[in-house]
Amino acid sequence: MSLKDFTNHASVMNYVNEVAKGKKIAGKEIQQAAKRFKKDLKNKEYEFNPKDAEFVIGIIERTFVHDQGERIDGTPLRGTPFILEPWQKFIIYSLLGFYIKGTIIRRFKEAFIFLPRKNGKTRFVAALSWALALLERKSGSKIYIVGAALEQSLQSFNFINFNIKEMGEENTFRVLDNNQEHSISGDFGDGSLYIKALAANPDRQDSLNCNVGIADELHAYKTPKQYNIIKEAMKAYTNKLMVGITTAGDNMSSFCYQRLQYCKKILDDTVTDEAYFVFIAKADEDEKGEVDYTDPLQHEKANPNYGITIRPSDMKNDSLQAQNDPQQRKDFLSKSLNIYTSAMKAYFNIDEFKASDSKYDWTLEELAKFPIKWYGGADLAKLHDLTAAALYGRHITDDGVEVDIVITHAFFPIIMANKKADEDNIPLFGWKDDGVLTMTNTPTTNFAVIVNWFKEMKNKGFDIKLVGFDKKFGREFFYLMKKSGIKIVDQPQYFYKKSEGFRRIETKAKDGHFYYCHNQSFEYCVQNVRAIEKTDDMIQYEKVDGDGGSQRIDLFDAAVFGAVQMLEDIQMSAVASKWLNSN
Structure with missing residues (x-):
């Protein structure tokens, strides 16, 4: 089967090429990710086969619908198909398409996805978790969605549960949603799945065992152990995947900030980590870390969903408020442009x-x-x-x-x-x-x-x-x-x-x-x-x-x-x- 025969291949490659050539507006780190993808296609150590990526994209788009929201023109989204954007398909193609040559072992074992607020991060995580659970069912897939607080992971869990009901499959799966446990499990003729929402509490999670872990809102994790305890739970699996997904925060001593710096080095080719996929969406900074935060170009660079779920007029208005009211500036930089800022009490830049x-x-x-x-x-x-x-x-x-x-x-x-x-x-x-x-x-x-x-x-x-x-x-x-x-x-x-x-x-x-x-x-x-x-x-x-x-x-x-x-x-x-x- 030719690569061109895969339904989403042309869309992904068009996105990659336009970003890499600068024809599509994107931040520096997204451009680096696109160029890395193109370089990896030529790497003789890997084979590229998007079969599993196509399965995951197909599952998401054919079984999931929106539970809330509006299109940019005001049209309600609830109940409409959950159609992925090219940048989301690019992430899935990257995570699932590359294999160690001559094996069925996937290249990427870990991912860092860094997105500003309102780019559909939580629901994308939920849809990806659902599709990966079905993809890996023959291995008895176990998916943990872990938030710094349980309320965060429950947003993804509730979205999956909503869609199970929309499919009319609530009797096919066993759903536990109470004060003790939040999980979805199901048995198929050729395998099983188990999806569980957790709070990142390493003192209670020493016996975990999973093949996919989603660490949501990494910026709120207080210690590396909250992340590593989930990562350690995957050692029994070959095609495991640990995904850290987050928005910027304001603690530059945090695990998340240090992980961001490490992932930037991967994209810069100053550190080699072939098993780590990196997608960093943020505004471009100058050498002193300053951003022209009122520039619509920077707004678009930071937000892959600019013009889709991100309204340009709202971004412009918020940027002007940030300019006129310094109290608003820190939140605008961190939440809308994904720029890590020191806590307001910190003196130095x-x-x-x-x-x-x-x-x-x-x-x-x-x-x-x-x-x-x-x-x-x-x-x-x-x-x-x-x-x-x-x-x-x-x-x-x-x-x-x-x-x-x-x-x-x-x-x-x-x-x-x-x-x-x-x-x-x-x-x-x-x-x-x-x-x-x-x-x-x-x-x-x-x-x-x-x-x-x-x-x-x-x-x-x-x-x-x-x-x-x-x-x-x-x-x-x-x-x-x-x-x-x-x-x-x-x-x-x-x-x-x-x-x-x-x-x-x-x-x-x-x-x-x-x-x-x-x-x-x-x-x-x-x-x-x-x-x-x-x-x-x-x-x-x-x-x-x-x-x-x-x-x-x-x-x-x-x-x-x-x-x-x-x-x-x-x-x-x-x-x-x-x-x-x-x-």
């Missing part, structure tokens, strides 16, 4: 830091050879928690630009690392793999370990002039640093002093003259900073979620201490120079 950092690429070895005076800072944990050390300096480039550089390093007791990484969603083990965190073998981080880091940096060639530290927070550390031969001065944590270091870092980042060695742990801390403006341009800062929260700013704090010492030393040197010149 992390994209400004990333843009500045990306301008430079000096290694530690190169930095050690530069004629830089380095100033240290440290933020010590009270107990078994994150401890941070930093070196801060400034370098004049060949073209006369003054660049501030911070080198930070984190420390964490290994016996608490697993617990805290999971509870507080901190990527400690990733930082360890990157070489920017040391796991200590003691219940709390021994001060000698931090002292040794400063000594090692000095031995590598870093000219450490002095380290600032408030000795009331660690007199033993203060004593050990003095004993090591590294000059350390008492630096009380007065907010007006720290404000100077804070402002220095802020200004340098905004000007694009700040480099932090691509350290992701430093980025994590920066985006957790909440700041309060005081009189006379002073600023007081803390964690976004307060003293009792789970987020950390320790590495940023250590950098501020280093910046303060550098500024004070510059000022003292200037005063001394002026005195000498006057005498």
